[in-house]
Amino acid sequence: MKFRILTGMTMLAMLLYPLSWADEVPQAVVKTKEMVVSANPLASEAGAEILRKGGTAADAMVAVQAVLGLVEPQSSGLGGGAFVVYYDARTGETTTIDAREKAPATATEDRFVGVDFGYAWQSGLSVGVPGTPRMMEYVHRKFGQKKWGQLFAAAEKLASKGFPMTEQTSAEVDMLLAFNPSCDLRLTFRDPAAFEYFAEHDGMGGCSAKAPGTIIKNPDYVKTLNTLAKHGADGFYYGEIAENIAAAVQGDLSIGGDMTVEDLADYDVVERPPVCFAYRGHNVCGMGPPSSGAIAVGQILGILENFDLGDLSPLDVETVHLFSQAGRLAFADRSLYVGDSDFVTVPVNGMLDKTYLAERAALIGDMDMGQASAGTPPGDFDPAAPDSTAKNSGTSHVSIVDRWGNALSMTTSIEGPFGNGVMVNGFLLNNQLTDFSFEPFDSNGIPVANRVQPGKRPRSSMSPTIVFDEQGDVEIVTGSPGGSRIIGYVAQSVMNMIDFGLDPQQAINVPHYMNRNGPTEIEMPIPGITLDYDSAAMAAALEDRGHNVEVSFQNSGLAIIQTRENHPRKRNNGQCNKRDKMVLVGGADLRRDGTASGK
Numbered sequence: 006m007k008f009r010i011l012t013g014m015t016m017l018a019m020l021l022y023p024l025s026w027a028d029e030v031p032q033a034v035v036k037t038k039e040m041v042v043s044a045n046p047l048a049s050e051a052g053a054e055i056l057r058k059g060g061t062a063a064d065a066m067v068a069v070q071a072v073l074g075l076v077e078p079q080s081s082g083l084g085g086g087a088f089v090v091y092y093d094a095r096t097g098e099t100t101t102i103d104a105r106e107k108a109p110a111t112a113t114e115d116r117f118v119g120v121d122f123g124y125a126w127q128s129g130l131s132v133g134v135p136g137t138p139r140m141m142e143y144v145h146r147k148f149g150q151k152k153w154g155q156l157f158a159a160a161e162k163l164a165s166k167g168f169p170m171t172e173q174t175s176a177e178v179d180m181l182l183a184f185n186p187s188c189d190l191r192l193t194f195r196d197p198a199a200f201e202y203f204a205e206h207d208g209m210g211g212c213s214a215k216a217p218g219t220i221i222k223n224p225d226y227v228k229t230l231n232t233l234a235k236h237g238a239d240g241f242y243y244g245e246i247a248e249n250i251a252a253a254v255q256g257d258l259s260i261g262g263d264m265t266v267e268d269l270a271d272y273d274v275v276e277r278p279p280v281c282f283a284y285r286g287h288n289v290c291g292m293g294p295p296s297s298g299a300i301a302v303g304q305i306l307g308i309l310e311n312f313d314l315g316d317l318s319p320l321d322v323e324t325v326h327l328f329s330q331a332g333r334l335a336f337a338d339r340s341l342y343v344g345d346s347d348f349v350t351v352p353v354n355g356m357l358d359k360t361y362l363a364e365r366a367a368l369i370g371d372m373d374m375g376q377a378s379a380g381t382p383p384g385d386f387d388p389a390a391p392d393s394t395a396k397n398s399g400t401s402h403v404s405i406v407d408r409w410g411n412a413l414s415m416t417t418s419i420e421g422p423f424g425n426g427v428m429v430n431g432f433l434l435n436n437q438l439t440d441f442s443f444e445p446f447d448s449n450g451i452p453v454a455n456r457v458q459p460g461k462r463p464r465s466s467m468s469p470t471i472v473f474d475e476q477g478d479v480e481i482v483t484g485s486p487g488g489s490r491i492i493g494y495v496a497q498s499v500m501n502m503i504d505f506g507l508d509p510q511q512a513i514n515v516p517h518y519m520n521r522n523g524p525t526e527i528e529m530p531i532p533g534i535t536l537d538y539d540s541a542a543m544a545a546a547l548e549d550r551g552h553n554v555e556v557s558f559q560n561s562g563l564a565i566i567q568t569r570e571n572h573p574r575k576r577n578n579g580q581c582n583k584r585d586k587m588v589l590v591g592g593a594d595l596r597r598d599g600t601a602s603g604k
Contacts, residue, residue, distance in 0.1 A: 106133025129262025
């Protein structure tokens with residue numbers, strides 16, 4: 006058994022979660038009309054205000070994203086990308102919007118060969134063409150009804166008048182600064198503008214993050230938002246902002262990249278059909294390639310469907326064992342088959358085929374199976390070598406349901422934390438291209454599905470998800486940040502609610518566990534944040550079943566909304582509007598600064 010409590014995000018967790026937390030865990034929030042759940046209270050309130058003024062889920066998303074990029078800059082922003090799952094109550098249709106970053110037109114397969122990950126991560130090589138501003142405009146044009154320019158008011162006000170730096174942001178700045186040899190020899194926060202914005206010298210040759218609560222103003226961000234409000238996304242992808250992005254990428258103080266203004270002008274989002282699958286009578290829909298999210302979540306749940314969890318609990322050793330084994334099998338397939346489907350053939354339907362998943366489930370016994378091999382799903386796919394890298398990322402998630410029943414699940418990211426660390430026009434650039442495989446071919450010359458190619462979108466783990474009940478109505482809106490752990494967080498949230506009947510907050514409060522085809526990871530309980538349990542006893546019980554266990558803090562950021570009937574459905578000819586009989590139950594993850602707001 007390994008305890009990882011002294012490095013990386015674990016150091017951050019120790020800073021953020023002192024032992025003086027109250028014993029009571031968070032409780033669900035209940036609203037009757039509309040709800041926004043995000044990772045920051047200012048962002049949630051900005052979205053809730055738009056909903057109160059008659060905006061749709063699409064309108065609220067624009068306001069939330071604009072604020073998140075300001076107050077939670079380590080996780081998402083205008084310089085990054087996103088995936089959106091949207092349910093349109095008027096048409097009954099569900100669609101997905103792919104705003105994943107793209108490699109520049111001159112990117113080659115050997116882009117990262119021989120480059121140390123840390124230097125690649127913090128360089129111009131890692132910056133993909135951003136998709137978030139174009140996504141915001143696209144979703145608003147299709148599903149919004151408020152005036153575009155009005156949706157930036159909250160973010161503009163905060164950026165102009167100032168807002169307090171959060172403990173989360175300050176701690177993550179300090180975490181990254183600690184990786185530098187010294188304050189003068191900086192790789193992280195090497196950009197002078199970013200350093201001045203987030204950090205300060207201590208007068209003794211060192212430096213540290215600005216203290217939590219420090220009032221931050223961002224006049225450059227105000228100008229960028231004004232440009233977006235007046236000129237739409239074209240104001241970002243053409244002209245001064247685009248020129249500044251390209252110049253910053255090419256002139257990076259670490260390693261210069263090759264993004265051009267033409268790359269920015271050529272960017273567009275792609276609307277794709279959702280990837281949906283049945284789970285115990287529910288229809289679960291999410292994002293397909295280039296995300297592995299819906300496929301991997303679907304495989305985990307589809308494998309679990311072959312087991313009766315009815316007599317178990319979320320923290321039963323058998324539950325953890327089965328969930329971890331399903332994760333092993335899903336991640337084995339993910340590493341081999343999933344890439345950008347515009348470039349490689351991904352056997353999506355075959356990977357979610359019930360017969361195939363039953364065959365995979367039959368491989369699970371009482372003992373840990375060890376590293377799983379990929380299966381052979383039905384359908385066509387390209388011969389490929391595996392890419393088993395499992396990177397962490399700076400990501401955020403937003404769930405929204407409006408008064409008309411429209412639902413939005415959006416996971417938004419700059420990779421990070423703090424992307425590649427370079428600030429342009431008040432926002433940070435992403436470093437998403439390090440989500441590509443660094444090795445384009447295996448030793449036999451077989452190509453990796455997730456290799457770098459010009460204009461390609463890197464594989465992602467982001468898993469925005471909407472679950473529908475047996476009548477086809479929205480039941481659960483869920484998603485989380487967390488790098489490749491996102492898949493486990495989201496699958497566990499769905500399992501907790503469907504199999505164990507937990508409400509959204511209860512589902513979030515359950516300590517996490519998963520397996521990404523390596524060690525079985527179980528979460529150290531956090532007083533006042535998660536349910537308490539004996540993690541050492543759990544680890545010992547799993548080790549008795551052959552598991553290699555790691556106990557750690559896990560920095561999820563689940564945002565969940567569940568729709569429930571306020572009273573039993575009337576069964577007569579004069580049924581009232583179902584929306585009048587619904588309540589919205591929200592859960593927000595206090596492992597970060599999650600907040601549910603609404604009316």
